[in-house]
Each structure stands twice: as C-alpha cells, then as structure tokens.
Amino acid sequence: METENRRNVKSIRRNRKVISNTLIYIILILIAIVCAGPFLWMLSTSFKNGQNIYDVHLFTTKPTLENYTGVFQFLNIPKYILNTIILTFFSILVDVIFSALCAYALACMDFPGKKLIMGALLASMIIPAAAGMIINYLVIVKVHLLNTYAGAILPGAVKVFSIILLRQSYLTIPKELIEAARIDGAGEGRIWWKIMMPGIMPSVSTIIIFDFISKWNEFLWPIIVLQDPEKYPLATALQYLNGSFNYKFGYIAAGTIISIVPVILVFVLCQKNYIEAISGAVKG
Amino acid sequence: MKRKTKQTLKAYLFMAPALFMLIIFVFAPIVGSLPLMFYDYSVLGETKFIGFGNFTRLFQDTEFLIALRNSVLFVVVVPVIQILSIMLALLVNRKLHGMTLFRTLFYIPVVTSMVAVSIMWGFLFDSNGVINTLLIQMGAISSPIGFLNDPRMAMLCIMFITIWQGLGYYMMLYLAGLQSVPAELSEAAYVDGANSIQTLFRIKMPMLKPYIWFCSLNSVISAIGVFDVVYVLTKGGPADATNVINYYSYVKAFQDFEFGYAAAIGAVQAVMTTLLSIIIFIYGKRGGGMTYGD
Numbered sequence: 001m002e003t004e005n006r007r008n009v010k011s012i013r014r015n016r017k018v019i020s021n022t023l024i025y026i027i028l029i030l031i032a033i034v035c036a037g038p039f040l041w042m043l044s045t046s047f048k049n050g051q052n053i054y055d056v057h058l059f060t061t062k063p064t065l066e067n068y069t070g071v072f073q074f075l076n077i078p079k080y081i082l083n084t085i086i087l088t089f090f091s092i093l094v095d096v097i098f099s100a101l102c103a104y105a106l107a108c109m110d111f112p113g114k115k116l117i118m119g120a121l122l123a124s125m126i127i128p129a130a131a132g133m134i135i136n137y138l139v140i141v142k143v144h145l146l147n148t149y150a151g152a153i154l155p156g157a158v159k160v161f162s163i164i165l166l167r168q169s170y171l172t173i174p175k176e177l178i179e180a181a182r183i184d185g186a187g188e189g190r191i192w193w194k195i196m197m198p199g200i201m202p203s204v205s206t207i208i209i210f211d212f213i214s215k216w217n218e219f220l221w222p223i224i225v226l227q228d229p230e231k232y233p234l235a236t237a238l239q240y241l242n243g244s245f246n247y248k249f250g251y252i253a254a255g256t257i258i259s260i261v262p263v264i265l266v267f268v269l270c271q272k273n274y275i276e277a278i279s280g281a282v283k284g
Numbered sequence: 285m286k287r288k289t290k291q292t293l294k295a296y297l298f299m300a301p302a303l304f305m306l307i308i309f310v311f312a313p314i315v316g317s318l319p320l321m322f323y324d325y326s327v328l329g330e331t332k333f334i335g336f337g338n339f340t341r342l343f344q345d346t347e348f349l350i351a352l353r354n355s356v357l358f359v360v361v362v363p364v365i366q367i368l369s370i371m372l373a374l375l376v377n378r379k380l381h382g383m384t385l386f387r388t389l390f391y392i393p394v395v396t397s398m399v400a401v402s403i404m405w406g407f408l409f410d411s412n413g414v415i416n417t418l419l420i421q422m423g424a425i426s427s428p429i430g431f432l433n434d435p436r437m438a439m440l441c442i443m444f445i446t447i448w449q450g451l452g453y454y455m456m457l458y459l460a461g462l463q464s465v466p467a468e469l470s471e472a473a474y475v476d477g478a479n480s481i482q483t484l485f486r487i488k489m490p491m492l493k494p495y496i497w498f499c500s501l502n503s504v505i506s507a508i509g510v511f512d513v514v515y516v517l518t519k520g521g522p523a524d525a526t527n528v529i530n531y532y533s534y535v536k537a538f539q540d541f542e543f544g545y546a547a548a549i550g551a552v553q554a555v556m557t558t559l560l561s562i563i564i565f566i567y568g569k570r571g572g573g574m575t576y577g578d
Contacts, residue, residue, distance in 0.1 A: 021380065024375065024378070024380065025380075027375065028375065028376075028386045031372070031375075031386075031390065032386055032389045032390070034448070035389055035390050035392065035393055035448070035451075035452065036389045036392055038404045038405065038408060039392065039396075039404070041404075041408070041414060042404050042407075045407075094305075097301075098301045098302040098305060099302055101298045101299070101301060101302065102298060102299045102301070102302035102303065104298055105294075105295040105296070105298035105299045106299070109291060109294065109295040109298070110291065110295075111291060111292040111295040111296070112292060114295075117299070117303070120311070121306075124306070124310050124311065124314065126558075126561065127314055127554075127558070128505070128509075128553070128554040128557050128558065129310070129313040129314045129317055129550075129554070131313060131316075131317035131320055131321070131533075131537070131543070131546060131547035131550040131551075132310075132313040132314075132317070132550075133313075133534075133537070133538075134313075134317070134320065134537050134543050134546055134547060134550075135312060135313035135316045135317055135320070136309055136313060137537075137538075138543070139308060139309070139312070154305065154309065155309040156309070157305065158302050158305040158306055158309075160306065160310065163302060188294050188298070192298070213395050216397070217395075217396070217397030217398070217399070218397075219397065219398075219399050219512075220511070220512070220515070224538055235397045235399045235400070236399075238399050238400065238403070239399045239516055242399075242403050242406075242516070249407070252403060253407075256400045256403055256404065259397065259399075259400055260396050260397065260400045263395050263396060263397070264392060264395065264396070267391070267392070267395045268388060271388060271391070275391075275456055278453070278456055278457065278460075279456060279457060279459070279460030
C-alpha cells in the first residue's frame, strides 16, 4: 500500500515536471520567435523577388539571388566591406596596443600621480561630455583629418573600459614574476612584451570581440567625419541606401543581411568568452 | 638619474600614447564643452560670447521642450526592460536541453547594428508590412495601423525596439547574477518549506541587487541618450513625436551647425543623466548593492 502511494506521488511529480517543462519550452520558443523571427524574415525576404516582398510566408518556392546581385551592382559592396574592415581593424589595433601599454604602468609600476590618473579614468566613464561629438569634430577639422579614415578611427579608438579591464587582468599575474625579471636586468619594455602580454591574452581577445562588434556596427561618427560616401563603412552605406532608395526593398534586405552576418558569426563563435566578460564587468 | 625618477619617467612613457588620445578625445570634450555652451558659435562668421543666451533660448524653444518631454517619457523603458530581463533571466536559468541555443537567440539583437535593426522593424511596422498583414488576417484589425505615422504609436514603436534590442544584454547580466547565488541557499530554503515565490523575493532578488543597480544605471544613461533608432527610423517625426534631446542636439550641431546651442542642449542631457545616475547610485549604496572599486 505504502509503496504504491509513493509510486503515485512520484509519477504525479514526474508528470508535473513534464508539464512545466513543456510550458517553459513553449514560452522559450515564443520569445525566440520575437527575438530571432525578424532576422529570419529578413533573410527569407532577401531571397524573394520583387512581387512578393511584403509576403508573410517565411518560405518561398522560387528562391532567387537577384537581390544580392542587384545590391552588388547598385552599391560597391566590396569597397564598403573593405572600408569597414580598415576602420574596424585599426580601431582595434590602436585600442589594444595603447590600452595594454597604459594599463601595464597602472598595474605594475609605482609612480606619483597614479591615483589621480585612475580617478580621472573612472570619472570619465561616469561624467557625460555635454558636446563630445562637437568638440571631437572641431578637433578633427583643426588637425585636417576631416574626410580621412584616421579622422573616423582615432576619436573613439582608445577606450577607458579597455584600460580598466586590462589593468585588472595584469593584477592577477604574480608580482614575483616581474620582480624576478627586473632583478635579472630585463627592461620594462621586455617584461611587458615577453612576460605580461602573454598573460593577459584572454582579456585582449575579449577587447577584440567587444571592439569588433561595436566598430563594425558604428555608423554615426563616420557619417559626420567622412563626407565622401565612397569611404563609408557598411552600416553607414546601408543607412544611406535605406534613406535614398526606400523602394528597393529587396536590395535593402540583402544589404542588411550582408552587414549583420559577420557580427553574428563572430558572436556565435566567441560567445563563451564574450558573455563571461560581460558578466564579469559588473563585478569590476 | 635616481631609480625612482627613472621608474616614473618609464611609467609615463608607457601611458603616453593612450593618455594623449584620451586627453584630446575624451577629457577635452568634457572640459571644452563648458565654455562652448556660452558662445554663439559660428563656423564661418564671428563667434560671440553670449553668456546664458543659449539657455534662455532653450526654454523658449518649443521644439526643445517637446524633445525634453519625450526624453523624460522615454525613461519609462528603464523599469520595463529591467523587469522583463529579470524574468527572462529566471526563465533561462535552468538546466534544460537547448538552453544555450535559446540564450544565443535572445542575445542576437544585442550584437546587431541599430541601423540593421531599425531597417528591419521599419519594414515590419510598415502600413503594408508583415505585422499589419498578420493582424488583418487574424481579424484583429480591419484597416492597417500606421505604426510609424501615428505620433503616439511611433513613440511606442521606438520604445519597443529599444526594449527588444536591450533585453538580451540585461538578461545575460542578470543570469550571471543568478548563477552567483549559491545553490545550497535555495536548497536550504526549499528544505525549510519556502515556496518558489518566497525563494525568489527573499533569496534571489536580494542577491541580484548589485546587478539591478548596475543595469539600471546603464539603462538610464542609454535611455536619455537614445539616438540611433530615432535617426534611422523616424528622424524625430511624425510632428516631433519621437524627437528626443540627443537627436535634437545632433540636428542643431550637424545640420544647422549651431555648435554653441547644441552644446547647451547637451549640457541639459548631461545634467539629467548625472542626476538620475546619482539617485540610482545613492539608492544602490544604501541597499548595500554597489560593488565598485577594487
């Protein structure tokens, strides 16, 4: 009698579990449709021809590459991709090297003014610049970098966030390692490059992913600085295409897909590292 | 040279490139925008000092007042987005098959550019777009809704897109928070007969506190600074219904080239952001949540 009761309780529990799990899956799928559905619809639209552009159906019987060939003829897509790669690559390069050098001094060396510099860095993350972009623009005009890649790259390249993250990362490397190298007569530059840099590689890769995503998506600053549309990165060109040729709907869909695929790929490939870094930032 | 001086010199050499860039592009704008807002800046003509002229003009400028009101209104997205993302984090904080896939899917809007996102939703919200077609097919409406043409609707759409794009980001942060709750704690509560709602409010939420403050702070700063989606999708329209201060300051600066006036608008935005941040910061400190510093 008692064992039967227990079995009943168990099976009721199991049933309950099955029901609640099914419910959770239904909710998850519904949310997934809201989050990823628009992308899928855009993707399917990019393979449809002119007539059924506003079609609700996700699948088309006659997929076509017309929009992709069309947008390539319409816009110089390879050029825009190249521009985006140039802007993204050099922004990342400047950020990683300059931040890694600066963070090394802040983490591993003693000097007067260290507290002040750390304080200023932290404060700059909180205090908003009332007219940041305006002053940046005026500076770029002054140094004759308007309409150049350098003008598009430099203002946002070095991020305080990167310096703070890398400093944190240097601090986890045992101090004895540096002391030993210093006693052996190694110069600071050598210590930094040979001992410290390899130790902070995980954080460097985090910064690369972060910067890649934000720079690949950046569109406003390039519009302001680059007057020549030939120099636009992809996101900016897409905005331009959308603004001027609203009726070329299929082209815009194809262009949008081309512009978001690299970012989604990088994210999916590096998501473990990326998400750990995002979560770690709160504990800072 | 003394060892100490040498060390100092070396340290500053290491920092020189980064500090140089930051001084020019981060600190100079913070300091330089202060004088700028008291000038009638002219690109070609003469730049004049006008004292508080830009500020008196601000409060007679109806377009600015509308933008200000819209920006204040827009802060509503902050609690909405926080509550939804906490719920989402609770939902995905389980060991079920395929959970990683779901988390990835929920996160994809975060990494996509706002240009692509806005274009996409622009088409979905179109009067002939998918959403209208589906609603008509289901019989929910008889004629299409002008999502982006109706002033009130347009603002809601902008808010919706902002929430839609930010949800995954905050979900991940809260998930990290939930996973830092020791499993023994929830188990102990369960053994003591606490139900899941009690565990949520008595154990999980208090542990999430630092995350809630951090996320709200981030969220407030980006809500007052909302720009991209407005720029791509509505250009502040229809009839200024989605004009927000950050967009208005952009228009004044880079379309009308009134840099001084734009800087004054930026100052109002900076003050709003700072005030709200301070409020959140004080509440966070009192709640014992903030964990800034080393």
